[in-house]
Amino acid sequence: MDAHPHQAAESIDGALQRLRLRAAELGLQAGSEEDLLEAVLRHDLQIPEPSLDECRRYYAQHGAALRQGDIIEAEHILFAITPATPIDALRARAEATLRDLMLDPGRFGTVAQEMSNCPSAQVGGNLGQLTAEQCVPEFWQAMIEHNQPGLLPRLVRSRFGLHIVRISRIVRGTLPPFDAVSPHIAQRLRQQSLVRALQLYAQDLLAQDRSGEEAAALACPAPGQ
Numbered sequence: 001m002d003a004h005p006h007q008a009a010e011s012i013d014g015a016l017q018r019l020r021l022r023a024a025e026l027g028l029q030a031g032s033e034e035d036l037l038e039a040v041l042r043h044d045l046q047i048p049e050p051s052l053d054e055c056r057r058y059y060a061q062h063g064a065a066l067r068q069g070d071i072i073e074a075e076h077i078l079f080a081i082t083p084a085t086p087i088d089a090l091r092a093r094a095e096a097t098l099r100d101l102m103l104d105p106g107r108f109g110t111v112a113q114e115m116s117n118c119p120s121a122q123v124g125g126n127l128g129q130l131t132a133e134q135c136v137p138e139f140w141q142a143m144i145e146h147n148q149p150g151l152l153p154r155l156v157r158s159r160f161g162l163h164i165v166r167i168s169r170i171v172r173g174t175l176p177p178f179d180a181v182s183p184h185i186a187q188r189l190r191q192q193s194l195v196r197a198l199q200l201y202a203q204d205l206l207a208q209d210r211s212g213e214e215a216a217a218l219a220c221p222a223p224g225q
Contacts, residue, residue, distance in 0.1 A: 069173025080117035
């Protein structure tokens, strides 16, 4: 069973307090508490630097994402999310629409005119030619991962809402040489390692808090015992 919200908040507060105590133990100082906590994490986690071989493997496996100059012609149907939008109902409606279009993709333009909350609805959802710089990252990434013309088989979630997307054409860019993008790859791998380590660190802190609470409960019997 999931923890009650106030219990989760107490666990987070306990983890933060442990970090503050650890900072004092290490004699670390910083201009803000956020910087101080980050300094503790970086000291304790000792994130390894990605090796040259790891960077080369990433380069070989993620050529599509590293390409520069791609142009994608696409159409979409936007189900916009506003503060008053019932998200579950909106998603159900968007998923039902996508299922219908998978069976009859020729109706895409008509459905876009009828249902899309984007000005492109007036032209059947046509967005024209797009580059990475013209799209929000999550929208562009979904198209790059699909990597071929046609209707994407899943909804795309962005800050604007839920999208049904159809790619008309992809004009491939060029893959930069490894030396040109290796610093970017190393930084990305470093961030991935940091995120994984932070997750394990937080789990360990929460586990220590729970162990401490259980030990305290055993040491303090209920009144009357």
